[in-house]
Amino acid sequence: MPQYRQFQPKPYRPEMRAYWYFDRWPYLKFILREASSIFVAWFAVVILLQLNAVISGPTAYANFQRWMATPAVFIVNVISFVFICFHAITWFMLVPRVMARQVLERPTPDLMSAAPSFGIWLVASVIVALFALRVI
Amino acid sequence: MADTIILEVARFSPERDSEITYQTFEVPLRADWMLLDALNYIKDNLDGSLTFRWSCRMGICGSCGMMVNGVPKLTCETLISEFAPGPVRIEPLEHFPVVKDLVIDMDVFLEKLQAVRPWIVRKDEGLPQREFLQTPAQLDTFHQYSLCINCMLCYAACPVFGLDPQFVGPAALALAERYNLDSRDQGASERTDVLSQHDGIWDCTVVGECSTVCPKGVDPSLAIQQYKLTATKEWFKTWLLPWGNK
Numbered sequence: 001m002p003q004y005r006q007f008q009p010k011p012y013r014p015e016m017r018a019y020w021y022f023d024r025w026p027y028l029k030f031i032l033r034e035a036s037s038i039f040v041a042w043f044a045v046v047i048l049l050q051l052n053a054v055i056s057g058p059t060a061y062a063n064f065q066r067w068m069a070t071p072a073v074f075i076v077n078v079i080s081f082v083f084i085c086f087h088a089i090t091w092f093m094l095v096p097r098v099m100a101r102q103v104l105e106r107p108t109p110d111l112m113s114a115a116p117s118f119g120i121w122l123v124a125s126v127i128v129a130l131f132a133l134r135v136i
Numbered sequence: 137m138a139d140t141i142i143l144e145v146a147r148f149s150p151e152r153d154s155e156i157t158y159q160t161f162e163v164p165l166r167a168d169w170m171l172l173d174a175l176n177y178i179k180d181n182l183d184g185s186l187t188f189r190w191s192c193r194m195g196i197c198g199s200c201g202m203m204v205n206g207v208p209k210l211t212c213e214t215l216i217s218e219f220a221p222g223p224v225r226i227e228p229l230e231h232f233p234v235v236k237d238l239v240i241d242m243d244v245f246l247e248k249l250q251a252v253r254p255w256i257v258r259k260d261e262g263l264p265q266r267e268f269l270q271t272p273a274q275l276d277t278f279h280q281y282s283l284c285i286n287c288m289l290c291y292a293a294c295p296v297f298g299l300d301p302q303f304v305g306p307a308a309l310a311l312a313e314r315y316n317l318d319s320r321d322q323g324a325s326e327r328t329d330v331l332s333q334h335d336g337i338w339d340c341t342v343v344g345e346c347s348t349v350c351p352k353g354v355d356p357s358l359a360i361q362q363y364k365l366t367a368t369k370e371w372f373k374t375w376l377l378p379w380g381n382k
Contacts, residue, residue, distance in 0.1 A: 009150030011233035011241050016298045023206055027295060030343045094342060097361040 029090075036087035039080040046077070092117040141165040141216060142223035143174060145186065148234050156227070156234065159183070165220055171211035172200050175226070175238075188238035195351055198287030202238055203227040208292035210351045229292040231301070245288055248304050251330050252312035257323025274319040281314030281359055283352040290346035290356050302335040306346035306356035309337060313359035316366075332367045340364075 017023075021031040046068075053064035067073060096113035130136045144158045161182055163174045172190055179186050190200040195213040202211050205225050216224070232240035258264075290306035297303045312331055316324045331337055340360045347357040 011150060011235050012148050012153070012155060013233050014156070014230070016231075016295070020295060020298070026345050026348065027343070030295075030341075034341070094361075097342070097358055098365055 032083075032086065033090045036083040036090075039083040040087055042076070042080050043084060088121060092121070138165055138221055141174075141220060143178070144223050144225040145175075145178070145238070146225075146227040146234075147186075147237050148228075150236060158225070160223070163216075165216060165222075167215075167217050169216045171202075171204060171209075171214045171216050171224070171226065174216050175211060186238075187236045196285060198285035201229055201287045201289045201292070203230055203292060208289035208349050210287060210289070213351065229288055231292055231294070231298040232288070240288075242288065244301065245286070245291060245305070245307070248308040249286070249311065252304065252308045252327055253323055254308070254311040254315060256315060256318060256321045257326060258320075259322045268320040270319055277319075278314045278317035280354055281310045281317070281356075284311055284314070284350075284354050284356075285352055287351065289349045289351060290354075293345040293349040295343060295345075296339055296341055300335070300339060303339040304330060304336045306340075306360070307354075309340075309363065310354055310356035310359040313363050316363070328367070328370070331363060332370075337363050337367060 021027040050064060053061045068077070092114050093110070095117055096110040099113050140162045141164075143161045143163055145161060146156045147153075147159045148156045161178050163177050163182075166173075170193075172193065175186065175188055176190075179188075188200070188202070190212065191197040192199070193212045195210050198210070200211045201208060203209075203226070204211065204214060205219065206227075208229060211226070226238065228234045228238045228240045232242065232244065235241050284307055286307060288307065290310075291297050294303070294306055297305050309331065312327050315321045316327060337360050340357070342357060342361065344357045347355045350356065
């Protein structure tokens with residue numbers, strides 16, 4: 001710091017508010033995107049519990065299904081599903097930002113770079129749905 | 137359309153105040169006026185003590201960046217009529233120390249800018265015998281980053297910089313990438329220490345607002361994510377080819 005600075009009046013140093021992300025929609029969207037990881041973790045836990053129930057036998061699996069059908073868990077799962085979709089969409093939209101563009105001759109449009117991720121998601125979802133509906 | 141509009145302008149006097157206050161001014165609402173014209177109207181006609189930076193009036197010097205209704209903007213290219221019927225709140229750029237009224241202390245940015253060595257670094261000694269030729273394709277790789285005017289709007293839009301002032305920040309990182317991608321430059325390895333540290337690219341959480349608010353269409357967020365890719369590749373190279381750096 002230059003010597004003369006000690007004689008200057010002190011500047012005002014503003015501090016960020018604790019709830020700064022409510023100030024503007026882009027910031028809130030960012031925080032929701034970050035918070036969606038909690039719901040991703042929740043789904044991972046549910047899958048682990050499901051696997052444990054499957055391994056433990058028919059009674060345990062029936063108990064697991066009953067637990068999943070309770071209103072509280074059902075509501076949490078619906079909220080989780082919305083957040084996981086939001087997480088997946090925003091994640092896939094970031095893919096073009098971290099792609100090796102320099103490998104390509106020309107920069108590709110962002111949507112075109114993101115399209116394969118959405119495509120694979122769609123195909124995987126259709127296959128799971130067909131299994132769930134016992135079509136295949 | 138009304139003839140006048142209310143501006144709520146942030147005021148701070150370092151000798152008198154401990155925090156920012158707001159003063160209301162009624163200014164003419166003219167279709168051809170930018171916000172900077174309204175601020176100059178206040179300074180010329182209503183309160184000569186109002187302090188703010190400005191210079192070129194055509195969006196190239198980067199001096200007149202301010203928060204306009206909470207969004208960082210260059211006031212010389214923001215029409216006042218966009219905000220009719222008002223009021224319009226004008227504040228100094230966020231996340232920077234305020235020197236007086238709408239003037240911020242930009243030293244913190246200048247230090248970061250200097251740290252990334254934003255100039256062409258050559259390893260050959262002596263003056264070159266001829267100019268360095270560059271193809272249009274080589275120019276395209278970095279051209280958009282070279283449009284940065286150091287207006288610091290991206291820093292005001294970046295909550296990461298607000299929460300962690302040590303973050304090198306969007307403009308300095310974009311300008312570092314601008315020189316890293318320049319075919320004439322040989323200084324990428326000298327910038328790695330600053331760019332690849334925790335307070336460099338890895339502090340960025342991809343909020344993306346730096347790119348949204350940039351008045352020159354620069355995409356600092358892209359520069360940072362692209363450099364993350366480069367840094368990751370370099371890191372793997374040091375493991376797979378440890379003799380490569382010797």
